Amino acid sequence: MAATRSGRITRASARTQADDSPSVPLGRNDQSRRHPATVEAAAAEAAGATRRAASRRPAPAKEPLEGISQRRSVVLSFWAVILFLGLPLWYRTTTVHRAPLPYAEIGRLEDAVVRRPELPLxxxxxxxxxxxxxxxxxxxxxxxxxxxxxxxxxxxxxxxxxxxxxxxxxxxxxxxxxxxxxxxxxxxxxxxxxxxxxxxxxxxxxxxxxxxLDERRPTSNLHDIKLTDDVHVSYTLVLPNDASAAVLAAAAAWPAAVGQFMARAGADAGAAEYLRVSFDSQVQFVGPLRAGELAPSELSNAFAEWDLGDHLPARLDASEDAPPTSVVQFVVYVHEHGGDVPPVAVAGSRSNSILVSNRGGVIVWNRPAGAAADVAAGLDRAVFPVFARLFERLLSPLPPGVAGRRAYRVAGPPRLLDGFTADRYGRVLAYRSLVATSRTLASLSHVVTALPNVAIPPGVAALIAAAIARAHAAAALLRAPAAAGPAAVRAAGAAGALADRAFFDSRMVQSMFVPTEHKIAVYLPLLGPITIPLLVGLRKVVGDLRAAQ
CATH class of the missing domain: 3.40.50 (Rossmann fold)
Structure with missing residues (x-):
């Protein structure tokens, strides 16, 4: 009983001490029983204690000036790289640069050559x-x-x-x-x-x-060979495997006959001013052709099957920097006829020959069996004149519908090309090159006018100006009655080459394949993540400057 009483006294004294101590927080149930004024006083005292504790905390260490200066230098350096290197590079790579073109000069050239040409041409x-x-x-x-x-x-x-x-x-x-x-x-x-x-x-x-002058007629060359090209002519005598001794005699005389024929071509000064010709000769044995009438396609297929290219000189496979050399292959197939063996006739050809476009030609030379005639004379009479006509057809710049039998005959022994024909073809080739140059430049001006995204590098403008100057010089040489044919051909050919280089310049179409919006789409994902920390750093630098002030 005494213990119970002492416990009650202890709990009562504890409650008395709790009521007398304002610094001890009350429980939820106890606070609900307290007076509101007492609760507010306790909260105010607690807040004051918190402020006094915070005021007694140590102040943060002040950042040294060296660190501030270093951070400022780094941030400003990044911004300097962006402003003075990044932005100009971005502008350069996304802007379509268009050098000024001589549109008026292009129009005057087209008028002078095609629309209202000055006569004579x-x-x-x-x-x-x-x-x-x-x-x-x-x-x-x-x-x-x-x-x-x-x-x-x-x-x-x-x-x-x-x-x-x-x-x-x-x-x-x-x-x-x-x-x-x-x-x-x-x-x-x-x-x-x-x-x-x-x-x-x-x-x-x-x-x-x-x-x-007809704009509907194309001016592109029908053949790959031009008067001003370096030309290599390969002469091949093709004999059947069962050739007789008389036919083999023709093979023995073949190299000398070809050399004499080409010497006559080199002796013609008029033709030599245009062409630079080299040649070689060979003899090859093949399976015999079918006797009788052959379709041109049969002879053309036989030409394709004969392996005639292994002997060509290595200089024809020169690098791209070397001047191009056109290769012409002339083949004469010797056929012996007599008795039950009829001659070989090429359908539709009076000369018993075909022209293989851009490559050369094939002639079938029928010889009577056992003939002992002079081989060189027979070649000059039956073979080399046909070679000359085929070669002239390969070089002819006359458009379809105009080319026909020429109105003159060349006297003397046959030659690859005579000076009078070379001059005629030279004048036609020069004017055709002028027309092609004018149309190429006109097409180029239309393209760059219609497509603003096409870049015009300064080099293209220089090529166009040079082409126009060469074209006017060639036109003046064509109208001069003096002997200026080769010079006119070369000037007109140079003008056409410059115009083609300008038209097909790869730098003009780069912006067409990679438009500006594509470039921006590539740059933004790269620049976005870099820009955010740079902006935050710039904000910090500005804050430091304001604090310093």
Whole structure:
């Protein structure tokens, strides 16, 4: 009982001490029984105690000035790289740069060459032989008659200085070119007949020039070989495996005959000014062709099956920096006929030959069995003239529908190309190159005008300016009656090459394949994560500067 009493006294004293101590927080049930004024006083005292404790905490250490300066330098360095290197690089790579083009000059060239060309388009100077018995008035009358018939497209200048060929009058049935002399089928002292013969001589040339003015007609070359190319001609004598001794004699004479034929081509100074020709010869044995009539496709397939390229010189496989060399392969197949063996005839060909486009040609030479005739003479009569005609067809710049049988015959032993034909083809080739240059530049100006995303590098503008200058120089050389044919061909060819380089410059289409929005889409994912810490660092630097102030 005494213990119970002492316990009660202890609990009562504890409650008394708790009531007298305001610093001890009350329980939830106890606070609910306390007076509101007492609770507010206790909360205020607790808050004051918290503030006094916080005021007694040590102040944070002040950042040294060296650290602030270092952080400021790093942040500003990053921003300097972005502003002075990143942004210019981004602008350079996303901006379409367009150098100014000479649009007015391009239009004037197109007018001068195609739309409203200045006549004549080409001129040719011819000396007059004394046998024609033409005085100054007679030459003027013959010249006027020829130019009127040619429509002013080709200007014939009789007696002009710098003539490369001389006309002679005679009673021949056709026009004959004999070296540097052109013999007309016109009597002496007949200006009208001389003018008509000259008009017939250059009629296909004038028709070709007129055809190139038609914008619907393409001006691209039908063949890969041009007058100004380096050309290598490979001559192959193909014999059947069962060739007789007489045919084998032709094989023995083949290299010397080819060398003599090519020596005549090199001796023609007029043709040598255009062409640089090398050659080789070989003999090959194959299975015999089928006797009788052959379709051109059969002969063409046989040409493709014969392995004729292993002997070609290594210089034809030169690097891209070396000048290109066109390869022409001429093949003559020797066939012996007699008795039950008929000759081989190529359907639709009077010369028993075919032209393999851009590659050369094949001739079938039928020889009677046991013939002992002179092999060299037979080649000059039956083979080499056909080679010359095939080679001329490969070089001809005349458009389809114009090319036909030429209005003259070349006298003397056959040669690969004569000077008179080279001059005619040179004038046509030069003007065709001018038309192609004009149309290429006009197309380029239309493209860059219609597509603003096409870049125009300064190098392209320089190429266009150079092409225009070369084209005007070539046009002036074509109209000059002096002997400027080779120079005109080379100037016009250079203008066309420059125009093609400008049109197909790869730098112009880069922005078309990689538009600006694609570039921005690539840059933003790279720059976004870098920009956020840079902005935070810049904000901190600005705060430091304000605090320093």
């Amino acid at each position: 080409a001129a040719v100077a011819l000396a007059v032989d004394g046998g024609c018995a033409l005085d100054a008035a007679g030459r003027a009358a013959a010249q006027a008659a020829a130019n009127a018939a040619l429509g002013g497209l080709v200007h014939v200048a009789l007696g002009a200085p710098g003539a490369r060929h001389t006309i002679a009058c005679g009673g021949a049935a056709e026009t004959v070119v004999d070296g540097g002399v052109v013999r007309l089928p016109a009597p002496s002292g007949a200006p009208d007949a001389v003018g008509a013969a000259l008009a017939a001589l250059f009629r296909d040339e004038a028709a070709a020039l007129a055809a190139f």
